Each structure stands twice: as C-alpha cells, then as structure tokens.
Amino acid sequence: MGQAGLAFGLLDTTPTNGDPAVWARFRDLTIAWMRYSYRGRIIEGKTVTEILHVALESNYAHCLVLPYGSIITEYWNPGGVAQGDFLSAILKWIDNHEYLVAGRIVGGESDWFGFDDKCLLIDLAGYRQLGMPRFQRSLDGPIELPKPIAVTRNNRITALRPSGARERHWTRLPGWPLIAACLEEGISVNELAREVDHRILSLTGGENHDRAKSFASYLGHGIDRFRHEGDHDSLDDDQVRFLDLIAHQTANARKGVFLWNIEPYADVESPPDVFNPPVSTLYSVAAGFKPNMILHTHGFDEQTRVVFFDYSPNALAVRRRMVEAWDGDDFPRFVQYLFREFPHPDTHYHLWRNLSCSELERHELDKAWDRELARWGGGRAFKAHWAAYRKLDHEYLLGNVLTEPSVILNAIKREPGAVIWWSNAFFTMFSNWFFRLDERRKFYESWIQRLAAIHPEILMYGSDYNNASVNCIQAGEYRDRYGEFGGNELNPCKLHRMEIRM
Numbered sequence: 001m002g003q004a005g006l007a008f009g010l011l012d013t014t015p016t017n018g019d020p021a022v023w024a025r026f027r028d029l030t031i032a033w034m035r036y037s038y039r040g041r042i043i044e045g046k047t048v049t050e051i052l053h054v055a056l057e058s059n060y061a062h063c064l065v066l067p068y069g070s071i072i073t074e075y076w077n078p079g080g081v082a083q084g085d086f087l088s089a090i091l092k093w094i095d096n097h098e099y100l101v102a103g104r105i106v107g108g109e110s111d112w113f114g115f116d117d118k119c120l121l122i123d124l125a126g127y128r129q130l131g132m133p134r135f136q137r138s139l140d141g142p143i144e145l146p147k148p149i150a151v152t153r154n155n156r157i158t159a160l161r162p163s164g165a166r167e168r169h170w171t172r173l174p175g176w177p178l179i180a181a182c183l184e185e186g187i188s189v190n191e192l193a194r195e196v197d198h199r200i201l202s203l204t205g206g207e208n209h210d211r212a213k214s215f216a217s218y219l220g221h222g223i224d225r226f227r228h229e230g231d232h233d234s235l236d237d238d239q240v241r242f243l244d245l246i247a248h249q250t251a252n253a254r255k256g257v258f259l260w261n262i263e264p265y266a267d268v269e270s271p272p273d274v275f276n277p278p279v280s281t282l283y284s285v286a287a288g289f290k291p292n293m294i295l296h297t298h299g300f301d302e303q304t305r306v307v308f309f310d311y312s313p314n315a316l317a318v319r320r321r322m323v324e325a326w327d328g329d330d331f332p333r334f335v336q337y338l339f340r341e342f343p344h345p346d347t348h349y350h351l352w353r354n355l356s357c358s359e360l361e362r363h364e365l366d367k368a369w370d371r372e373l374a375r376w377g378g379g380r381a382f383k384a385h386w387a388a389y390r391k392l393d394h395e396y397l398l399g400n401v402l403t404e405p406s407v408i409l410n411a412i413k414r415e416p417g418a419v420i421w422w423s424n425a426f427f428t429m430f431s432n433w434f435f436r437l438d439e440r441r442k443f444y445e446s447w448i449q450r451l452a453a454i455h456p457e458i459l460m461y462g463s464d465y466n467n468a469s470v471n472c473i474q475a476g477e478y479r480d481r482y483g484e485f486g487g488n489e490l491n492p493c494k495l496h497r498m499e500i501r502m
Helices: 020-034 048-057 086-095 124-129 176-184 209-216 220-225 237-255 290-298 313-325 331-341 362-376 379-389 405-409 429-434 437-454 475-485
Strands: 006-011 042-045 062-067 070-072 101-108 112-123 143-153 156-169 200-202 281-285 305-310 393-398 419-421 459-463 469-474
Touching (some): 006 020, 006 048, 006 086, 020 062, 020 209, 048 112, 062 070, 101 176, 112 156, 143 176, 209 237, 220 429, 237 429, 290 305, 362 379
Parallel strands (some): 006 042, 281 419
Antiparallel strands (some): 143 156, 459 469
16 A cells, blocks of 8 residues: 555644643654655644544545654665655555554553554544544443453553453543444454554653653753663653654764765656756765765766765765775775774764664675665776766865755855755754754745745755655746645645655
8 A cells, every 4th residue: 555545643632731832842743753754644633533534534545643742763774765664664564454443452441441542543444434433432431332352462452352242331541432333343453563563652751741841851952961871760761762862863963974875866866857967066965975876867077066065064074085085996995994084972973773883894884885886887887986076176065054054055156057955954853853843944945945046947856844855846946836835744845756765
C-alpha cells in the first residue's frame, strides 16, 4: 500500500489545566518528527472520532492517530535511502496483517480494556462497517460487554480474542467502545508490532503533569542543562531517551560534518528542461557528495564556481581540506586521515547508528564508499570527476540560512546557470528543537522571497520547513506558486518534480 492510502491524525490532548505554551511545543515536536518520513496530510482534531470521520470523508484507507507529545524515532544508513524508516515499517505492517484496530492495549479485570493513547491504527473501511463507534463514551454505571480472552506476553497484553461470553463492567479507559464493537463482531484486537510501537515515544509523562513540567524545563536552551548521567527521577524512560538524542544533536550540530548524505540523489539525476548547462555557480551546503552529483548531472566547465555555506565551521574546514588535499581515490583512507586532523570531540561526524569515529570500522567505511562509487559508475569515473572539480574556484561562507540568510544571499550573483542546494537546513533536529514551527515557517518564507527577488531564475533544490521536497524549479516560479497554494504544517506545499525521503 502506498502512503497516499494512509492518513496521520494528530490528537489535541491539551489538558484544561496545562500550560498552553508547553502543549503547543508538544504539538510542534510531534508534527516535526512525523515529517521525517511522512509528507502527506495531517488531520488534527480534539477527539479520535473527529479525526477518523474526516479521514473517512477524505477517502483514506487507514489512519494512524498520535496525540500531542508523541514522537516517531527514525534511523538512517549511508546510501541515500531511508532504510527502515517508520513510514515504511507501518505500511509493511498494514500490508501483512488483517486488522481493524491496533494499538497498545491496556486494562484488565478491574477496569476492562482500552488503548494507551500513544498511538492508534485504524482500518477505516472496517471502522465504517462497525457503524463508526465513538472512541470515547462516558458511562454512568456498569453495562454488558463482550468478555475477551486476553493474550499476554511478558506481562503485556498482545491481543484480545472474542470468547462469545459476556460480562458486566464499568469502564472509562479510552477506546473501549471500539474494542467492544470489534469483539461483538467476532474480530480480534491486536497490538502493533513491537518494531513499530517501540519507535514511538511519549514526551508528556502520561497523566503525570509534573513530568510534563519537568520535560518542559529542557525546551529550547534548557537542553544545555541535560546530562545523560544525571538524576532523572522527575522524567520517565521515553522522555530521557528523547532528551538524550536531542542533547547529543544540539551539542554537536554547530561542529558537525556530514561525510555522506542522508538524502538520496534521485532529484538531481537529470536537470529540468528549463536549465541550460553548464552550471555557472553552485551554492551549496557543505555536506557529502550531493554537490558533486549536481555538478556532474547538470554539467560544469572550468569557469564554474562553487560557493559552500554552512553553520558548522568544521563542515567548511573539512570540505576545504578535501578539495585541497584529496586526490579522489580511496576515500575510506582519507576519512581516517580526517579523523586525525579534525578529531572528536572538537569535530562531530554524523555517522549512521550514531557511531563514533573510534567505533566505525574500516570495512564499514569501505561498504559505504562502494555504495557511493556505484552511483558514479565506478572509481575511475568518480576520480575523473574529482580531478576536474578540484580545479574550480571555491568559496566558503559561515552562516545559518535560517538566522543569517544575508551571509548567503549577498553572495549570489544573478547569472544564467546558477543552482542552489540547501538540503534540509530548515528542517534539522537543531532547528526543530530551538525554533517553534511558526518561526521556522517565517524563516523559510522570508528566504524564498529574498532569494527570488535576487535571482528569480536560480534553480533550487532542498526541502522546506515541513521537510517537503523542493527540486527542479526556479525561485521566481516557486515563490509565485507557493503564494497561491497557501499550504501549512498540516497540508504541506508540494512543488517538486520528485518527492525524496531522508
């Protein structure tokens, strides 16, 4: 099943006594982490029932509902393909299972059964056939309910099977009407696969509002106080796991280096018809070999200029050293040289599985380099490209495209054949943590307006503040069409020839 058949739902769980600003940040974070692999519409509502009804009216086949504060974790591998991303995992689970509703089942003898609100997956056709029961319904007292057979593993309920028997119960757990409707029809209710459920974290501390407050104390630059070895009694395991990730990334982002690209090259493999080679100037973030692939596929000559910009001085320094000192042969060997010349912790290398330099073995470097060379048609072809590329004029600009765009924009010349690639600069873990969603949107829209005013014909590649792909389109056309579309964080603007996933 393609992702077009799956809608993501966003459940507004702001408590009446909660701090609106904190819960707005929980909302921002949930949306941002959805967007690492999912680029479709997000249906927001104050009840699960409301979300499911909108999904049905919009002709989706399935709906995954996450509340404010739920975070989807992702992993990456070198090679330009998001291997094992959450969206692929959930779509694979749907394709391989017959189900009507799946989630984390809670409850027992005393309060019957319901769902933990961390995530819920619904087959919408089956939901319609059940009469679209409300997800939550209050009771004044016990009622007659189907008695399930609970299947457990390691003290966790993995499924509820119909027994044919009935019992009287009084329950207030969320989702009990949906479970009851399934059991009435002889349909089992299952948990989601562990490999899916395990990748969803809850940041709100459940019903413990003190934990939500404790987590909120680390928002923004509060993360600078977080220590992995510290006393975290005021936080739960999910909160600590997420803050560990954020603390690691935010502490290292401004000294980070990407030797390989997380994103694929598919969007730059062939230029659009509007582009006439060669590239006059390539303006690019200093990351991996995608800048080289842009030059390779779009064409360059001895007059081509390359202007690298980045908010990490280390990324610029490593790139400069590569251009000046590397001959294009045996990159794994050169990487080991870089590790010595720009050592950790003063330089942070973004490596797969969060490996450190000392943990990365030579054979893994060799495999990653073999994958890269396969894209170029082999080592000889790449080395020939690199030899010509090293002769080009290079410039290196230190600046954050969100907060210091003038550093980059002031360097842009209006000339035919200009190309710019900013990757996911408006959608990094660093920016998603330190800036609210509305702030990132303003940064991005200002960038587009100013870029289009300076050079409306410049060919653009990258992604927007929603992580929606931007490619094969000139700045002036993009600005005009973006203004007409009026997309937002729930329904992103899709102005690209090709959607790529990181």
